[in-house]
Amino acid sequence: MSMRSQVAMGHENIRPDHQIIAQWVSPDATVLDLGCGNGDLLYVLIKRKSVRGQGLEINEQEIYRCVAKGLNILHGDVEKGLSDYKSRSFDYVILNQSLQQIRSVDAVIKDALRVGKKVIVGFPNFAYFRSRAQIFFGGKTPVNESLPYQWYETPNLHFFSISDFFDYCRSRKIRIEQKVFLDGERRISFFPNVFAQTGLFLISSNVRG
Amino acid sequence: MTGVTEAILQRDLGIVQTAYFKIPRVLLENGETLESVTMAYETYGQLDEDRANAILVLHAFSGDAHAAGYHEGDKDPGWWNVLIGPGKAFDTDKYFVICSNVLGGCKGSTGPASIDPKSGKRYALDFPQITIGDMVECQRQLIDHLGIGRLLSVVGGSMGGMQVLSWLVKYPDRVRSAIPIATTAKHSPQQIAFNEAGRQAIMADPDWRLGNYYDGNPPAKGLSVARMIGHITYMSDVSMTEKFGRQKKTNLPVTKFRADFEVEGYLRYRGDSFVRRFDANSYLYITKAMDLFDAFDGKPIQEAFGNVSAKVLVIAFKSDWLYPAYQSQEIVRACKIAGVETSYCEVHSTYGHDAFLLEVDEETHLIEHFLKKVFYEYAVTGGYGA
Numbered sequence: 001m002s003m004r005s006q007v008a009m010g011h012e013n014i015r016p017d018h019q020i021i022a023q024w025v026s027p028d029a030t031v032l033d034l035g036c037g038n039g040d041l042l043y044v045l046i047k048r049k050s051v052r053g054q055g056l057e058i059n060e061q062e063i064y065r066c067v068a069k070g071l072n073i074l075h076g077d078v079e080k081g082l083s084d085y086k087s088r089s090f091d092y093v094i095l096n097q098s099l100q101q102i103r104s105v106d107a108v109i110k111d112a113l114r115v116g117k118k119v120i121v122g123f124p125n126f127a128y129f130r131s132r133a134q135i136f137f138g139g140k141t142p143v144n145e146s147l148p149y150q151w152y153e154t155p156n157l158h159f160f161s162i163s164d165f166f167d168y169c170r171s172r173k174i175r176i177e178q179k180v181f182l183d184g185e186r187r188i189s190f191f192p193n194v195f196a197q198t199g200l201f202l203i204s205s206n207v208r209g
Numbered sequence: 210m211t212g213v214t215e216a217i218l219q220r221d222l223g224i225v226q227t228a229y230f231k232i233p234r235v236l237l238e239n240g241e242t243l244e245s246v247t248m249a250y251e252t253y254g255q256l257d258e259d260r261a262n263a264i265l266v267l268h269a270f271s272g273d274a275h276a277a278g279y280h281e282g283d284k285d286p287g288w289w290n291v292l293i294g295p296g297k298a299f300d301t302d303k304y305f306v307i308c309s310n311v312l313g314g315c316k317g318s319t320g321p322a323s324i325d326p327k328s329g330k331r332y333a334l335d336f337p338q339i340t341i342g343d344m345v346e347c348q349r350q351l352i353d354h355l356g357i358g359r360l361l362s363v364v365g366g367s368m369g370g371m372q373v374l375s376w377l378v379k380y381p382d383r384v385r386s387a388i389p390i391a392t393t394a395k396h397s398p399q400q401i402a403f404n405e406a407g408r409q410a411i412m413a414d415p416d417w418r419l420g421n422y423y424d425g426n427p428p429a430k431g432l433s434v435a436r437m438i439g440h441i442t443y444m445s446d447v448s449m450t451e452k453f454g455r456q457k458k459t460n461l462p463v464t465k466f467r468a469d470f471e472v473e474g475y476l477r478y479r480g481d482s483f484v485r486r487f488d489a490n491s492y493l494y495i496t497k498a499m500d501l502f503d504a505f506d507g508k509p510i511q512e513a514f515g516n517v518s519a520k521v522l523v524i525a526f527k528s529d530w531l532y533p534a535y536q537s538q539e540i541v542r543a544c545k546i547a548g549v550e551t552s553y554c555e556v557h558s559t560y561g562h563d564a565f566l567l568e569v570d571e572e573t574h575l576i577e578h579f580l581k582k583v584f585y586e587y588a589v590t591g592g593y594g595a
Binding site: 074 | 520538541542545546548550551552553554555556557571574575578579581582585
Protein backbone atom coordinates (compact mmCIF):
# COMPACT_ATOMS: atom_id res chain seq x y z
CA MET A 1 0.00 0.00 0.00
CA SER A 2 2.30 2.74 -1.17
CA MET A 3 -0.60 5.18 -1.32
CA ARG A 4 -1.16 4.63 2.34
CA SER A 5 2.38 5.45 3.28
CA GLN A 6 2.33 8.83 1.60
CA VAL A 7 1.83 11.49 4.21
CA ALA A 8 -1.18 13.37 2.98
CA MET A 9 -1.92 16.13 5.39
CA GLY A 10 -2.49 19.80 4.68
CA HIS A 11 -5.29 20.85 2.39
CA GLU A 12 -3.45 20.93 -0.90
CA ASN A 13 -1.79 17.61 -0.16
CA ILE A 14 -4.80 15.33 0.12
CA ARG A 15 -4.47 12.02 -1.67
CA PRO A 16 -6.47 11.89 -4.94
CA ASP A 17 -8.55 8.89 -3.86
CA HIS A 18 -9.33 10.64 -0.58
CA GLN A 19 -10.49 13.72 -2.49
CA ILE A 20 -12.90 11.63 -4.57
CA ILE A 21 -14.27 9.87 -1.48
CA ALA A 22 -14.67 13.23 0.29
CA GLN A 23 -16.75 14.39 -2.68
CA TRP A 24 -19.00 11.34 -2.45
CA VAL A 25 -19.65 11.47 1.30
CA SER A 26 -22.47 13.77 2.33
CA PRO A 27 -21.99 16.29 5.15
CA ASP A 28 -22.61 15.19 8.76
CA ALA A 29 -22.82 11.54 7.71
CA THR A 30 -21.74 8.63 9.89
CA VAL A 31 -18.76 6.76 8.49
CA LEU A 32 -17.09 3.46 9.34
CA ASP A 33 -13.64 3.12 7.75
CA LEU A 34 -12.51 -0.52 7.69
CA GLY A 35 -8.74 -0.86 7.58
CA CYS A 36 -8.31 2.88 8.02
CA GLY A 37 -4.51 2.79 8.39
CA ASN A 38 -3.13 5.99 9.89
CA GLY A 39 -6.54 7.65 9.74
CA ASP A 40 -5.74 10.24 7.06
CA LEU A 41 -8.98 9.61 5.18
CA LEU A 42 -11.20 9.81 8.28
CA TYR A 43 -9.39 12.98 9.28
CA VAL A 44 -10.11 14.53 5.86
CA LEU A 45 -13.76 13.51 6.07
CA ILE A 46 -14.15 15.00 9.54
CA LYS A 47 -12.47 18.26 8.53
CA ARG A 48 -14.24 18.65 5.19
CA LYS A 49 -17.60 17.01 5.77
CA SER A 50 -17.88 17.02 9.57
CA VAL A 51 -18.73 13.34 9.53
CA ARG A 52 -19.00 11.26 12.69
CA GLY A 53 -16.25 8.75 12.02
CA GLN A 54 -15.24 5.39 13.39
CA GLY A 55 -12.14 3.57 12.24
CA LEU A 56 -11.08 -0.06 12.46
CA GLU A 57 -7.45 -1.07 12.01
CA ILE A 58 -5.38 -4.15 12.83
CA ASN A 59 -1.94 -2.54 13.10
CA GLU A 60 -1.16 -1.32 16.61
CA GLN A 61 1.21 1.47 15.54
CA GLU A 62 -1.50 2.90 13.25
CA ILE A 63 -3.85 2.98 16.26
CA TYR A 64 -1.51 5.42 18.02
CA ARG A 65 -1.44 7.62 14.90
CA CYS A 66 -5.23 7.62 14.70
CA VAL A 67 -5.63 8.45 18.38
CA ALA A 68 -3.19 11.36 17.94
CA LYS A 69 -5.56 12.71 15.26
CA GLY A 70 -8.44 12.54 17.71
CA LEU A 71 -10.19 9.71 15.86
CA ASN A 72 -12.40 6.99 17.27
CA ILE A 73 -10.41 3.93 16.39
CA LEU A 74 -10.87 0.25 17.17
CA HIS A 75 -7.95 -2.14 17.15
CA GLY A 76 -9.13 -5.28 15.41
CA ASP A 77 -9.67 -7.46 12.42
CA VAL A 78 -12.07 -6.27 9.71
CA GLU A 79 -13.38 -9.80 9.23
CA LYS A 80 -14.49 -10.02 12.86
CA GLY A 81 -15.32 -6.36 13.33
CA LEU A 82 -18.51 -5.94 11.34
CA SER A 83 -20.92 -8.50 12.71
CA ASP A 84 -21.52 -6.63 15.99
CA TYR A 85 -23.01 -3.59 14.30
CA LYS A 86 -26.72 -3.30 13.77
CA SER A 87 -27.98 -3.08 10.20
CA ARG A 88 -27.71 0.34 8.60
CA SER A 89 -25.86 1.81 11.58
CA PHE A 90 -23.62 3.91 9.30
CA ASP A 91 -24.34 6.08 6.27
CA TYR A 92 -21.09 4.90 4.67
CA VAL A 93 -18.82 1.94 5.21
CA ILE A 94 -15.43 2.45 3.55
CA LEU A 95 -13.07 -0.26 2.35
CA ASN A 96 -10.30 1.77 0.76
CA GLN A 97 -7.16 -0.18 -0.16
CA SER A 98 -8.05 -2.85 2.38
CA LEU A 99 -10.26 -5.24 0.41
CA GLN A 100 -7.34 -6.96 -1.33
CA GLN A 101 -5.92 -7.91 2.08
CA ILE A 102 -9.10 -9.44 3.45
CA ARG A 103 -9.54 -13.19 3.35
CA SER A 104 -13.28 -13.45 2.89
CA VAL A 105 -13.98 -10.57 0.54
CA ASP A 106 -17.46 -11.69 -0.40
CA ALA A 107 -18.64 -12.02 3.21
CA VAL A 108 -17.12 -8.68 4.22
CA ILE A 109 -18.72 -6.79 1.32
CA LYS A 110 -22.03 -8.42 2.07
CA ASP A 111 -21.83 -7.43 5.74
CA ALA A 112 -20.57 -3.93 4.85
CA LEU A 113 -23.66 -3.49 2.66
CA ARG A 114 -25.80 -4.54 5.62
CA VAL A 115 -24.11 -2.25 8.18
CA GLY A 116 -23.74 0.73 5.84
CA LYS A 117 -26.42 2.35 3.73
CA LYS A 118 -23.70 2.81 1.14
CA VAL A 119 -20.29 1.26 0.74
CA ILE A 120 -17.18 2.84 -0.78
CA VAL A 121 -14.58 0.47 -2.18
CA GLY A 122 -11.13 1.41 -3.45
CA PHE A 123 -8.58 -1.12 -4.71
CA PRO A 124 -5.50 -1.50 -6.94
CA ASN A 125 -6.40 -2.59 -10.46
CA PHE A 126 -4.49 -5.79 -11.18
CA ALA A 127 -5.08 -5.39 -14.90
CA TYR A 128 -3.23 -2.05 -15.04
CA PHE A 129 -1.12 -1.99 -18.21
CA ARG A 130 2.20 -1.89 -16.37
CA SER A 131 1.21 -4.98 -14.39
CA ARG A 132 0.13 -6.67 -17.61
CA ALA A 133 3.45 -5.81 -19.21
CA GLN A 134 5.44 -7.09 -16.26
CA ILE A 135 3.66 -10.42 -16.43
CA PHE A 136 3.56 -10.64 -20.21
CA PHE A 137 7.06 -9.48 -21.10
CA GLY A 138 8.93 -10.04 -17.88
CA GLY A 139 7.11 -13.20 -16.84
CA LYS A 140 7.16 -11.90 -13.28
CA THR A 141 4.64 -10.97 -10.60
CA PRO A 142 3.98 -7.26 -11.10
CA VAL A 143 5.58 -4.77 -8.73
CA ASN A 144 4.62 -1.13 -9.28
CA GLU A 145 3.17 1.91 -7.58
CA SER A 146 -0.19 0.39 -6.77
CA LEU A 147 1.22 -3.11 -6.17
CA PRO A 148 4.44 -2.21 -4.38
CA TYR A 149 5.27 -5.58 -2.83
CA GLN A 150 7.40 -8.51 -3.88
CA TRP A 151 5.46 -11.77 -4.11
CA TYR A 152 7.11 -13.12 -0.96
CA GLU A 153 6.19 -10.21 1.30
CA THR A 154 2.91 -8.90 0.01
CA PRO A 155 0.02 -8.49 2.45
CA ASN A 156 -2.33 -8.73 -0.52
CA LEU A 157 -4.33 -11.93 -0.65
CA HIS A 158 -6.43 -11.15 -3.72
CA PHE A 159 -5.46 -9.75 -7.08
CA PHE A 160 -8.44 -8.49 -9.02
CA SER A 161 -9.18 -5.97 -11.69
CA ILE A 162 -11.74 -3.28 -12.32
CA SER A 163 -13.48 -5.63 -14.76
CA ASP A 164 -13.52 -8.36 -12.12
CA PHE A 165 -15.24 -5.98 -9.73
CA PHE A 166 -17.89 -5.06 -12.31
CA ASP A 167 -18.58 -8.78 -12.80
CA TYR A 168 -18.73 -9.30 -9.08
CA CYS A 169 -21.29 -6.52 -8.57
CA ARG A 170 -23.38 -7.92 -11.41
CA SER A 171 -23.36 -11.43 -9.97
CA ARG A 172 -24.22 -10.24 -6.44
CA LYS A 173 -26.82 -7.76 -7.73
CA ILE A 174 -24.97 -4.84 -6.17
CA ARG A 175 -25.87 -1.39 -7.45
CA ILE A 176 -22.95 0.76 -8.60
CA GLU A 177 -23.89 4.36 -7.86
CA GLN A 178 -20.60 6.07 -8.65
CA LYS A 179 -17.26 5.03 -10.04
CA VAL A 180 -13.96 6.80 -10.62
CA PHE A 181 -10.74 5.39 -12.03
CA LEU A 182 -7.37 6.92 -11.28
CA ASP A 183 -3.87 6.75 -12.66
CA GLY A 184 -2.01 8.68 -10.02
CA GLU A 185 -3.86 11.97 -9.87
CA ARG A 186 -5.40 11.63 -13.33
CA ARG A 187 -8.93 10.42 -13.84
CA ILE A 188 -9.13 7.69 -16.46
CA SER A 189 -12.22 7.15 -18.57
CA PHE A 190 -10.65 5.47 -21.60
CA PHE A 191 -10.27 1.72 -21.01
CA PRO A 192 -9.91 2.06 -17.22
CA ASN A 193 -9.24 -1.63 -16.80
CA VAL A 194 -6.02 -1.06 -18.76
CA PHE A 195 -5.00 2.47 -17.83
CA ALA A 196 -6.19 2.95 -14.23
CA GLN A 197 -4.12 1.99 -11.22
CA THR A 198 -6.99 2.39 -8.83
CA GLY A 199 -10.71 1.76 -8.98
CA LEU A 200 -13.11 3.58 -6.68
CA PHE A 201 -16.74 2.53 -6.38
CA LEU A 202 -19.72 3.79 -4.43
CA ILE A 203 -22.07 0.84 -4.14
CA SER A 204 -25.26 -0.08 -2.35
CA SER A 205 -27.38 -3.18 -2.05
CA ASN A 206 -30.23 -3.39 -4.48
CA VAL A 207 -32.73 -3.90 -1.69
CA ARG A 208 -33.85 -0.49 -0.51
CA GLY A 209 -34.67 -0.42 3.17
CA MET B 210 7.19 7.36 21.70
CA THR B 211 10.55 6.95 23.34
CA GLY B 212 11.66 9.48 25.84
CA VAL B 213 8.20 10.17 27.20
CA THR B 214 8.98 8.30 30.38
CA GLU B 215 12.12 10.25 31.21
CA ALA B 216 10.46 13.55 30.37
CA ILE B 217 7.45 12.99 32.58
CA LEU B 218 9.33 11.52 35.50
CA GLN B 219 11.08 14.81 35.92
CA ARG B 220 7.90 16.57 36.98
CA ASP B 221 5.97 15.52 40.03
CA LEU B 222 3.21 16.86 42.19
CA GLY B 223 5.32 17.17 45.30
CA ILE B 224 3.75 16.69 48.72
CA VAL B 225 0.06 15.72 48.74
CA GLN B 226 -2.37 14.96 51.53
CA THR B 227 -5.31 12.65 52.05
CA ALA B 228 -8.66 14.24 52.88
CA TYR B 229 -11.73 12.64 54.43
CA PHE B 230 -15.41 12.99 53.63
CA LYS B 231 -18.22 11.65 55.80
CA ILE B 232 -21.40 10.25 54.31
CA PRO B 233 -24.14 10.01 56.97
CA ARG B 234 -25.87 7.00 55.43
CA VAL B 235 -25.36 4.78 52.40
CA LEU B 236 -28.09 2.56 51.03
CA LEU B 237 -26.41 -0.56 49.71
CA GLU B 238 -27.46 -2.61 46.69
CA ASN B 239 -28.41 -5.55 48.91
CA GLY B 240 -30.92 -3.34 50.76
CA GLU B 241 -28.86 -2.88 53.92
CA THR B 242 -27.64 0.53 55.06
CA LEU B 243 -24.26 1.64 56.34
CA GLU B 244 -24.18 4.55 58.77
CA SER B 245 -21.46 7.16 59.00
CA VAL B 246 -19.27 6.12 56.10
CA THR B 247 -15.84 7.72 55.69
CA MET B 248 -14.29 8.22 52.26
CA ALA B 249 -10.55 8.86 52.09
CA TYR B 250 -9.62 10.82 48.97
CA GLU B 251 -6.95 12.94 47.38
CA THR B 252 -7.18 15.63 44.71
CA TYR B 253 -4.53 17.02 42.40
CA GLY B 254 -4.68 20.15 40.26
CA GLN B 255 -7.36 22.83 40.26
CA LEU B 256 -11.06 22.54 39.50
CA ASP B 257 -11.78 25.10 36.76
CA GLU B 258 -14.58 27.68 36.89
CA ASP B 259 -16.99 25.54 34.85
CA ARG B 260 -16.19 22.55 37.06
CA ALA B 261 -15.72 20.71 33.79
CA ASN B 262 -12.15 19.43 34.09
CA ALA B 263 -12.61 16.81 36.81
CA ILE B 264 -11.30 13.28 36.31
CA LEU B 265 -12.10 10.49 38.74
CA VAL B 266 -9.36 7.87 39.02
CA LEU B 267 -10.47 4.51 40.40
CA HIS B 268 -7.95 2.21 42.00
CA ALA B 269 -7.40 -1.50 41.56
CA PHE B 270 -7.93 -4.19 44.19
CA SER B 271 -5.16 -3.31 46.64
CA GLY B 272 -4.77 0.38 45.74
CA ASP B 273 -5.70 3.44 47.73
CA ALA B 274 -6.55 7.14 47.47
CA HIS B 275 -2.86 8.04 47.20
CA ALA B 276 -2.56 7.88 43.41
CA ALA B 277 0.16 10.47 42.84
CA GLY B 278 2.65 12.79 44.50
CA TYR B 279 4.39 12.08 47.80
CA HIS B 280 3.19 11.88 51.35
CA GLU B 281 5.35 13.78 53.82
CA GLY B 282 8.43 11.73 54.60
CA ASP B 283 7.69 8.97 52.04
CA LYS B 284 10.30 7.66 49.65
CA ASP B 285 7.81 6.26 47.12
CA PRO B 286 5.13 8.25 45.29
CA GLY B 287 1.45 7.28 44.78
CA TRP B 288 0.58 4.16 42.77
CA TRP B 289 -0.07 5.93 39.42
CA ASN B 290 2.44 8.76 39.76
CA VAL B 291 3.80 7.93 36.30
CA LEU B 292 0.51 8.97 34.71
CA ILE B 293 -0.79 11.70 37.05
CA GLY B 294 1.00 15.02 37.45
CA PRO B 295 2.05 18.18 35.63
CA GLY B 296 2.51 17.45 31.91
CA LYS B 297 1.63 13.76 32.31
CA ALA B 298 -1.24 11.76 30.76
CA PHE B 299 -3.59 13.11 33.43
CA ASP B 300 -2.11 16.57 33.26
CA THR B 301 -2.72 18.29 36.59
CA ASP B 302 -1.90 21.63 34.96
CA LYS B 303 -5.12 21.16 32.97
CA TYR B 304 -7.27 18.71 34.89
CA PHE B 305 -8.56 18.27 38.41
CA VAL B 306 -7.86 14.67 39.40
CA ILE B 307 -9.69 12.88 42.22
CA CYS B 308 -8.94 9.46 43.68
CA SER B 309 -10.71 7.86 46.63
CA ASN B 310 -10.17 4.64 48.55
CA VAL B 311 -13.01 2.19 47.87
CA LEU B 312 -15.76 1.34 50.30
CA GLY B 313 -14.71 -1.89 52.03
CA GLY B 314 -11.06 -0.92 51.83
CA CYS B 315 -8.55 -0.44 54.61
CA LYS B 316 -6.76 2.74 53.57
CA GLY B 317 -8.89 5.32 55.28
CA SER B 318 -12.33 4.54 53.86
CA THR B 319 -14.89 2.55 55.80
CA GLY B 320 -14.34 -1.19 55.68
CA PRO B 321 -14.56 -4.31 57.85
CA ALA B 322 -11.73 -3.05 60.09
CA SER B 323 -13.67 0.16 60.88
CA ILE B 324 -15.68 0.70 64.04
CA ASP B 325 -19.37 -0.12 63.69
CA PRO B 326 -21.16 2.94 65.19
CA LYS B 327 -24.00 0.69 66.34
CA SER B 328 -21.88 -1.69 68.43
CA GLY B 329 -18.80 0.45 69.08
CA LYS B 330 -16.71 -2.54 67.95
CA ARG B 331 -14.97 -3.32 64.68
CA TYR B 332 -17.30 -4.66 62.01
CA ALA B 333 -15.26 -7.74 61.06
CA LEU B 334 -17.77 -10.13 59.44
CA ASP B 335 -20.72 -7.95 60.51
CA PHE B 336 -19.70 -5.71 57.62
CA PRO B 337 -22.27 -6.10 54.83
CA GLN B 338 -21.27 -7.65 51.50
CA ILE B 339 -20.62 -4.51 49.52
CA THR B 340 -20.55 -4.41 45.71
CA ILE B 341 -18.69 -2.51 43.01
CA GLY B 342 -21.94 -0.53 42.59
CA ASP B 343 -21.84 0.45 46.28
CA MET B 344 -18.28 1.70 45.87
CA VAL B 345 -19.47 3.82 42.94
CA GLU B 346 -22.45 5.13 44.92
CA CYS B 347 -20.07 6.43 47.61
CA GLN B 348 -17.85 8.01 44.94
CA ARG B 349 -20.93 9.67 43.44
CA GLN B 350 -21.68 11.26 46.82
CA LEU B 351 -18.07 12.47 47.04
CA ILE B 352 -18.36 14.01 43.56
CA ASP B 353 -21.60 15.73 44.62
CA HIS B 354 -19.83 17.01 47.72
CA LEU B 355 -17.03 18.43 45.57
CA GLY B 356 -19.66 20.28 43.51
CA ILE B 357 -18.99 18.46 40.25
CA GLY B 358 -21.95 17.79 37.98
CA ARG B 359 -20.38 15.93 35.13
CA LEU B 360 -16.96 14.31 35.20
CA LEU B 361 -14.69 14.86 32.24
CA SER B 362 -13.60 11.25 32.62
CA VAL B 363 -13.69 8.20 34.85
CA VAL B 364 -10.67 5.95 34.55
CA GLY B 365 -9.25 2.86 36.17
CA GLY B 366 -7.46 -0.42 35.60
CA SER B 367 -8.48 -3.91 36.72
CA MET B 368 -11.04 -3.49 39.54
CA GLY B 369 -10.80 0.25 38.84
CA GLY B 370 -12.05 -0.54 35.33
CA MET B 371 -15.04 -2.37 36.79
CA GLN B 372 -15.93 0.79 38.71
CA VAL B 373 -15.59 2.73 35.44
CA LEU B 374 -18.13 0.42 33.79
CA SER B 375 -20.41 0.68 36.81
CA TRP B 376 -20.26 4.50 36.55
CA LEU B 377 -21.21 4.27 32.86
CA VAL B 378 -24.25 2.14 33.59
CA LYS B 379 -25.39 3.70 36.89
CA TYR B 380 -24.71 7.37 36.14
CA PRO B 381 -24.49 7.76 32.36
CA ASP B 382 -25.35 11.48 32.61
CA ARG B 383 -22.53 12.18 35.02
CA VAL B 384 -19.62 11.15 32.77
CA ARG B 385 -18.38 12.71 29.56
CA SER B 386 -15.88 9.95 28.88
CA ALA B 387 -14.65 6.67 30.33
CA ILE B 388 -11.36 4.76 30.18
CA PRO B 389 -11.64 1.14 31.36
CA ILE B 390 -8.20 -0.51 31.32
CA ALA B 391 -7.26 -4.21 31.57
CA THR B 392 -10.66 -5.07 32.94
CA THR B 393 -13.83 -7.05 32.38
CA ALA B 394 -17.59 -6.61 32.45
CA LYS B 395 -17.72 -9.71 34.63
CA HIS B 396 -15.31 -12.22 36.13
CA SER B 397 -14.80 -15.52 34.35
CA PRO B 398 -14.80 -18.76 36.37
CA GLN B 399 -10.99 -18.66 36.24
CA GLN B 400 -10.87 -15.22 37.85
CA ILE B 401 -13.36 -16.27 40.53
CA ALA B 402 -11.28 -19.40 41.12
CA PHE B 403 -8.08 -17.44 41.78
CA ASN B 404 -9.94 -15.14 44.17
CA GLU B 405 -11.48 -18.11 45.96
CA ALA B 406 -8.05 -19.72 46.42
CA GLY B 407 -6.88 -16.47 48.01
CA ARG B 408 -9.88 -16.31 50.30
CA GLN B 409 -9.46 -19.93 51.33
CA ALA B 410 -5.81 -19.28 52.20
CA ILE B 411 -6.91 -16.50 54.57
CA MET B 412 -9.77 -18.42 56.12
CA ALA B 413 -7.60 -21.52 56.62
CA ASP B 414 -5.19 -19.50 58.77
CA PRO B 415 -5.99 -20.28 62.44
CA ASP B 416 -5.34 -16.62 63.27
CA TRP B 417 -8.25 -15.56 61.09
CA ARG B 418 -10.75 -16.65 63.78
CA LEU B 419 -13.87 -15.99 61.69
CA GLY B 420 -12.65 -12.47 61.07
CA ASN B 421 -12.27 -11.52 64.75
CA TYR B 422 -8.51 -11.09 64.81
CA TYR B 423 -8.28 -7.36 65.44
CA ASP B 424 -7.28 -7.71 69.10
CA GLY B 425 -4.67 -10.40 68.33
CA ASN B 426 -2.44 -11.53 65.48
CA PRO B 427 -3.77 -11.02 61.99
CA PRO B 428 -3.94 -14.09 59.67
CA ALA B 429 -0.55 -13.11 58.28
CA LYS B 430 0.39 -16.43 56.70
CA GLY B 431 -2.96 -16.83 54.95
CA LEU B 432 -3.03 -13.25 53.68
CA SER B 433 0.55 -13.57 52.50
CA VAL B 434 -0.23 -16.75 50.51
CA ALA B 435 -3.30 -15.05 49.02
CA ARG B 436 -1.11 -12.18 47.87
CA MET B 437 1.47 -14.58 46.41
CA ILE B 438 -1.26 -16.16 44.28
CA GLY B 439 -2.31 -12.68 43.24
CA HIS B 440 1.19 -11.68 42.18
CA ILE B 441 1.57 -14.79 40.05
CA THR B 442 -1.58 -13.85 38.16
CA TYR B 443 -0.41 -10.25 37.67
CA MET B 444 2.75 -11.29 35.83
CA SER B 445 3.35 -13.32 32.69
CA ASP B 446 5.54 -16.30 31.88
CA VAL B 447 7.80 -13.98 29.89
CA SER B 448 7.98 -11.22 32.51
CA MET B 449 8.82 -13.78 35.25
CA THR B 450 11.53 -15.31 33.09
CA GLU B 451 12.97 -11.88 32.38
CA LYS B 452 12.80 -10.77 35.98
CA PHE B 453 13.94 -13.93 37.78
CA GLY B 454 14.96 -16.67 35.36
CA ARG B 455 15.97 -19.70 37.39
CA GLN B 456 18.32 -17.50 39.35
CA LYS B 457 19.22 -18.84 42.78
CA LYS B 458 19.21 -16.51 45.77
CA THR B 459 22.38 -17.97 47.31
CA ASN B 460 25.12 -20.46 46.50
CA LEU B 461 24.39 -22.40 49.66
CA PRO B 462 23.42 -26.05 49.26
CA VAL B 463 19.70 -26.61 49.00
CA THR B 464 18.07 -27.06 52.35
CA LYS B 465 14.55 -28.07 52.97
CA PHE B 466 12.23 -25.52 51.41
CA ARG B 467 14.13 -22.35 51.96
CA ALA B 468 13.47 -19.76 49.25
CA ASP B 469 16.15 -21.04 46.88
CA PHE B 470 15.01 -19.32 43.72
CA GLU B 471 14.76 -15.57 43.21
CA VAL B 472 11.11 -15.92 42.30
CA GLU B 473 10.37 -17.64 45.61
CA GLY B 474 12.10 -14.87 47.52
CA TYR B 475 10.19 -12.27 45.55
CA LEU B 476 6.82 -13.85 46.28
CA ARG B 477 7.63 -14.24 49.98
CA TYR B 478 8.74 -10.62 50.15
CA ARG B 479 5.61 -9.43 48.34
CA GLY B 480 3.38 -11.57 50.57
CA ASP B 481 5.03 -10.39 53.79
CA SER B 482 5.00 -6.71 52.91
CA PHE B 483 1.35 -6.94 51.87
CA VAL B 484 0.40 -8.18 55.34
CA ARG B 485 1.75 -4.96 56.83
CA ARG B 486 -0.43 -2.76 54.65
CA PHE B 487 -3.63 -4.68 54.02
CA ASP B 488 -6.50 -6.03 56.08
CA ALA B 489 -7.41 -9.69 55.53
CA ASN B 490 -11.15 -9.09 55.88
CA SER B 491 -10.97 -6.30 53.30
CA TYR B 492 -9.32 -8.87 51.03
CA LEU B 493 -12.31 -11.18 51.48
CA TYR B 494 -14.97 -8.51 50.97
CA ILE B 495 -13.38 -6.76 48.02
CA THR B 496 -12.50 -9.90 46.07
CA LYS B 497 -16.07 -11.10 46.56
CA ALA B 498 -17.39 -7.75 45.31
CA MET B 499 -15.30 -8.22 42.17
CA ASP B 500 -16.57 -11.78 41.65
CA LEU B 501 -20.19 -10.66 42.04
CA PHE B 502 -19.81 -7.77 39.59
CA ASP B 503 -21.67 -7.87 36.28
CA ALA B 504 -21.59 -4.58 34.37
CA PHE B 505 -24.38 -5.81 32.10
CA ASP B 506 -26.45 -6.77 35.13
CA GLY B 507 -27.53 -10.04 33.51
CA LYS B 508 -28.98 -8.14 30.56
CA PRO B 509 -28.19 -9.23 26.99
CA ILE B 510 -25.22 -7.35 25.57
CA GLN B 511 -27.60 -5.59 23.13
CA GLU B 512 -29.19 -3.65 26.00
CA ALA B 513 -26.14 -3.23 28.22
CA PHE B 514 -24.99 0.27 27.27
CA GLY B 515 -28.27 1.62 25.93
CA ASN B 516 -28.09 4.86 27.94
CA VAL B 517 -24.37 5.49 27.55
CA SER B 518 -23.54 8.77 25.84
CA ALA B 519 -19.92 9.05 26.97
CA LYS B 520 -16.96 8.57 24.67
CA VAL B 521 -15.09 5.42 25.65
CA LEU B 522 -11.43 4.39 25.39
CA VAL B 523 -10.81 0.71 26.16
CA ILE B 524 -7.24 -0.49 26.69
CA ALA B 525 -6.07 -4.11 26.99
CA PHE B 526 -2.62 -5.73 27.06
CA LYS B 527 -1.47 -8.66 24.98
CA SER B 528 0.19 -10.76 27.70
CA ASP B 529 -2.52 -10.11 30.32
CA TRP B 530 -3.92 -13.57 30.99
CA LEU B 531 -5.77 -12.59 34.17
CA TYR B 532 -7.93 -10.03 32.33
CA PRO B 533 -7.45 -11.25 28.75
CA ALA B 534 -8.10 -8.95 25.81
CA TYR B 535 -11.24 -10.87 24.83
CA GLN B 536 -12.90 -9.45 27.94
CA SER B 537 -12.06 -5.91 26.85
CA GLN B 538 -13.35 -6.74 23.37
CA GLU B 539 -16.64 -7.76 24.97
CA ILE B 540 -16.88 -4.25 26.44
CA VAL B 541 -16.07 -2.84 22.99
CA ARG B 542 -18.83 -5.02 21.50
CA ALA B 543 -21.38 -3.59 23.90
CA CYS B 544 -20.21 -0.09 22.92
CA LYS B 545 -20.48 -0.88 19.20
CA ILE B 546 -23.98 -2.25 19.55
CA ALA B 547 -25.06 0.80 21.54
CA GLY B 548 -23.50 3.15 18.98
CA VAL B 549 -21.09 4.58 21.54
CA GLU B 550 -18.07 6.44 20.14
CA THR B 551 -15.30 4.05 21.08
CA SER B 552 -11.58 3.60 20.75
CA TYR B 553 -9.83 0.35 21.59
CA CYS B 554 -6.17 -0.57 21.67
CA GLU B 555 -4.61 -3.90 22.54
CA VAL B 556 -1.16 -2.77 23.60
CA HIS B 557 1.75 -5.09 22.94
CA SER B 558 3.30 -5.85 26.30
CA THR B 559 5.04 -8.73 28.04
CA TYR B 560 4.24 -7.55 31.58
CA GLY B 561 0.97 -9.43 31.97
CA HIS B 562 -1.78 -7.78 34.01
CA ASP B 563 0.77 -5.49 35.70
CA ALA B 564 1.16 -3.77 32.31
CA PHE B 565 -1.49 -1.20 33.19
CA LEU B 566 0.88 0.14 35.84
CA LEU B 567 4.01 -0.20 33.72
CA GLU B 568 3.34 0.54 30.02
CA VAL B 569 3.64 4.25 30.62
CA ASP B 570 4.52 5.51 27.11
CA GLU B 571 1.66 3.77 25.30
CA GLU B 572 -0.91 4.63 27.96
CA THR B 573 0.27 8.23 28.09
CA HIS B 574 -0.08 8.60 24.32
CA LEU B 575 -3.55 7.06 24.19
CA ILE B 576 -4.96 8.80 27.26
CA GLU B 577 -3.44 12.21 26.62
CA HIS B 578 -4.89 12.50 23.10
CA PHE B 579 -8.21 10.95 24.05
CA LEU B 580 -8.72 13.40 26.93
CA LYS B 581 -7.61 16.32 24.80
CA LYS B 582 -10.30 15.43 22.25
CA VAL B 583 -13.04 15.06 24.88
CA PHE B 584 -12.05 18.28 26.62
CA TYR B 585 -11.87 20.15 23.30
CA GLU B 586 -15.31 18.88 22.24
CA TYR B 587 -16.67 20.07 25.55
CA ALA B 588 -15.14 23.50 24.95
CA VAL B 589 -16.48 23.93 21.39
CA THR B 590 -19.99 22.71 22.21
CA GLY B 591 -20.15 24.91 25.28
CA GLY B 592 -20.68 21.89 27.43
CA TYR B 593 -23.91 20.84 25.80
CA GLY B 594 -22.44 18.26 23.45
CA ALA B 595 -22.45 14.56 24.17
